[in-house]
Amino acid sequence: MGVDRRQFLKIASLSTLLGIGGKAVFELLAPGELEAAVPLMEGKRWAMVIDMRRMTDEIMDECQKACHSVHNVPNFGDPKVEIKWIWKEEFEHAFPDQENEYVADEVKHRSYLLLCNHCSNPPCCRVCPTGATWQREDGIVMMDWHRCIGCRFCMAGCPYGSRSFNWGDPRKAPKELSPDFPANPEFPTRTKGVVEKCTFCDERLAKGELPVCVEAANKKKEDLLIFGDLADPDSNVRQALRKHFTIRRKPELGTNPNVYYIV
Amino acid sequence: MYDGGKIIAGLVIGLCLLLSPFFYNAGKAAKAPEPELTAKAKEAKQCVADTAYMKSRHMHLLDEWRQTVVRDGERYYKGSNGKVYYKSLQVTCLDCHSNKSKFCDQCHNYMGVTPYCWDCHLVPKENK
Numbered sequence: 001m002g003v004d005r006r007q008f009l010k011i012a013s014l015s016t017l018l019g020i021g022g023k024a025v026f027e028l029l030a031p032g033e034l035e036a037a038v039p040l041m042e043g044k045r046w047a048m049v050i051d052m053r054r055m056t057d058e059i060m061d062e063c064q065k066a067c068h069s070v071h072n073v074p075n076f077g078d079p080k081v082e083i084k085w086i087w088k089e090e091f092e093h094a095f096p097d098q099e100n101e102y103v104a105d106e107v108k109h110r111s112y113l114l115l116c117n118h119c120s121n122p123p124c125c126r127v128c129p130t131g132a133t134w135q136r137e138d139g140i141v142m143m144d145w146h147r148c149i150g151c152r153f154c155m156a157g158c159p160y161g162s163r164s165f166n167w168g169d170p171r172k173a174p175k176e177l178s179p180d181f182p183a184n185p186e187f188p189t190r191t192k193g194v195v196e197k198c199t200f201c202d203e204r205l206a207k208g209e210l211p212v213c214v215e216a217a218n219k220k221k222e223d224l225l226i227f228g229d230l231a232d233p234d235s236n237v238r239q240a241l242r243k244h245f246t247i248r249r250k251p252e253l254g255t256n257p258n259v260y261y262i263v
Numbered sequence: 264m265y266d267g268g269k270i271i272a273g274l275v276i277g278l279c280l281l282l283s284p285f286f287y288n289a290g291k292a293a294k295a296p297e298p299e300l301t302a303k304a305k306e307a308k309q310c311v312a313d314t315a316y317m318k319s320r321h322m323h324l325l326d327e328w329r330q331t332v333v334r335d336g337e338r339y340y341k342g343s344n345g346k347v348y349y350k351s352l353q354v355t356c357l358d359c360h361s362n363k364s365k366f367c368d369q370c371h372n373y374m375g376v377t378p379y380c381w382d383c384h385l386v387p388k389e390n391k
Contacts (some may be wrong), residue, residue, distance in 0.1 A: 136336065144327060182385055185353075187384040189383055191379075191383050202336065
């Protein structure tokens with residue numbers, strides 16, 4: 001006679017306790033532990049304020065064109081495989097949490113310029129299994145395309161649709177839609193199976209330049225897009241936020257987005 | 264031993280077939296390719312580090328650059344000659360070594376390595 005049922009259960013439960021019920025599980029399940037693992041903001045915190053009252057569709061297109069050509073973002077012409085770093089969206093889709101039954105016509109019927117919110121509490125970074133996306137000390141939610149395995153957890157985690165997946169080789173994008181792709185020889189393309197998104201132009205910030213969308217928009221109208229440090233109380237963004245009433249996308253989710261809209 | 268002659272003959276033929284590539288290629292060792300320098304690279308005389316180091320360790324240097332640029336945002340590298348370089352395969356390395364097929368690919372093919380840098384990083388157009 002081998003092991004009876006009772007003995008089997010005893011051994012099984014004991015080995016489970018020893019195996020996975022060790023310190024790790026208690027640490028994982030302890031309340032507040034995950035929250036503490038998210039790095040706290042120190043010093044700088046990059047943010048953007050977008051003045052939608054003076055914004056036009058043409059300028060938004062201009063911003064997208066500038067961004068997508070500088071970052072070699074391909075155009076496949078198919079919304080199913082679309083890759084976007086910055087894009088236009090109607091009010092109801094951009095701000096589905098705005099609960100007012102009746103909204104001013106001009107607010108309701110114009111498009112909004114959307115991009116990665118570079119949240120202070122980014123859900124995408126929490127779910128990334130390889131550490132390919134993380135929050136830098138200056139608040140930028142950065143990506144390491146070398147490390148991305150294309151699992152798309154971050155896309156599921158992001159409540160703003162800011163992340164796009166390369167379903168195919170971006171270099172095989174139809175030539176008639178993106179004739180000059182890759183337009184910027186100083187920036188890489190991505191490869192099949194990698195997620196990409198806006199990085200607040202970290203490569204330009206490193207050189208002391210403003211993000212390319214900000215530059216493109218402000219060429220048309222001054223201070224349409226304001227980019228600055230939210231941690232500094234005298235910064236341009238903080239001044240704009242003091243002066244105007246702004247809204248953010250889905251703030252109730254607790255992601256603490258850093259892109260503000262003057263409506 | 265039954266059919267001993269056939270077995271031994273078969274073994275000999277099999278061994279010959281197995282070794283035939285060695286006999287076929289005997290004395291014809293492929294020469295290690297010499298990386299070709301562009302005029303710009305020749306003029307600069309020295310890379311970001313000395314030639315011996317670059318020959319044997321360039322992949323480690325590139326890996327370190329990748330890590331420090333993307334992760335830590337440190338975009339400049341002080342070379343052994345005191346000069347400061349912008350850390351970028353695409354912008355800095357390939358600016359001098361714009362002849363990728365003669366500088367990179369030859370050796371990589373000879374060594375049988377296929378780095379996937381070029382899946383994303385753009386290669387300058389070469390005049391052939």
